[in-house]
Amino acid sequence: MGKQKQAEFCPVARTLDVVGDRWSLLIVRDAFDGIRRFGEFQRNLGIARNILSDRLQKLVEAGVLEVAPASDGTAYQEYLLTARGRDLFTVVVGLRQWGEHHLYVKGEARSSLVEADSGKPVPQLVLRRRDGSALKPEETVVRKVQP
Template sequence: MRRKSLTEEKCPVARSLDIIGDWWTLLIVRDALSGVTRFNDFQRSLGAAKSSLSARLKALVEQGIFEIQPAADGSAYEEYSLTSKGQALAPVLISLGQWGLAHAFKPGEPASPLVDKKTKHPLKKIELRSFDGRKLRASDIRFLSGLD
C-alpha cells in the first residue's frame, strides 16, 4: 500500500502522523529522551538496519525534530540532539507508555515503568484538562472536522 501524504490535512492528528507516524520514529525519539545521541547506540538499542535508521534520522533532522552536533566528548563522531520540537514529543510518548502499561501487559507481566529520574517514583497519569482546568474524559472531547 502506498503511503498518502497528510501534509495538507486540516486535522492536527493527521499532520502529526505524517511526520512521526511510524513506530520506528517514536522509538528513536524515546531513546533520545532517555539520553541516546549516537547512531551506533540507536542501532544497538533498536536493532534497526543501518539503512533504515539512517533514513529515519535524516527525516527527523529535516523535520526539525533532531539536530546534528559535534560529539560532546570532542571525538570525530556526530551526535543527534533533540530540538525543542523533538522534546515536545515527550508527553505523547509518556501518554502512549502509560496506555501501554495499562492495556498491553498481562497482570504481573514485567514492564519498564516510566519514572521520575530524581525520585524514581512512577509518573502521575497524564490527564486531559479543559482550558479552565476541569478534568475531562475522552467523551468530553470533540475533534472538529473543519466543517463544524
C-alpha cells in the first residue's frame, strides 16, 4: 500500500485536509472569539479577500462553519461555528498552549485564554489514561489499517 493510500486511513491527514493551513485555523480561532462577518475576519486577519473567500467556502463545505443571516437583521450574512467546528476548540487550545510554552520567553507579552466567569487561566490540557493518570506519547500506539 503506497504512502498516499495509507494517508486515507490517517485521521490526522484527513483533519489537515480540512483545517491544516494557517488561514483556516486562524479563521476558526477568530470564530471562537466571536467574529462572524467576512469584513471582520478580513480586518482582523489582514488576509486577501480571495483567500478569505476560498477558506470560508472550504470550511462551510467541510461542515466546520455554516452561513446564516446576520443576527442584527441587516442584509449581511454571518459565519457560525457548527458542532463540528466547536469540536475544534481543544485543538485550538492545544496549539495555543504549545505556543505559550515553546515560543515565548518568560514575561513576554501575549494574549491569554481565561475562563469567562472567573477570569482564571484555562488549565493546561493533559490527556489522561482510563485510571486518571497522565498519558505519555510513548504509552500509545497507532493501530494501522492493514491491506
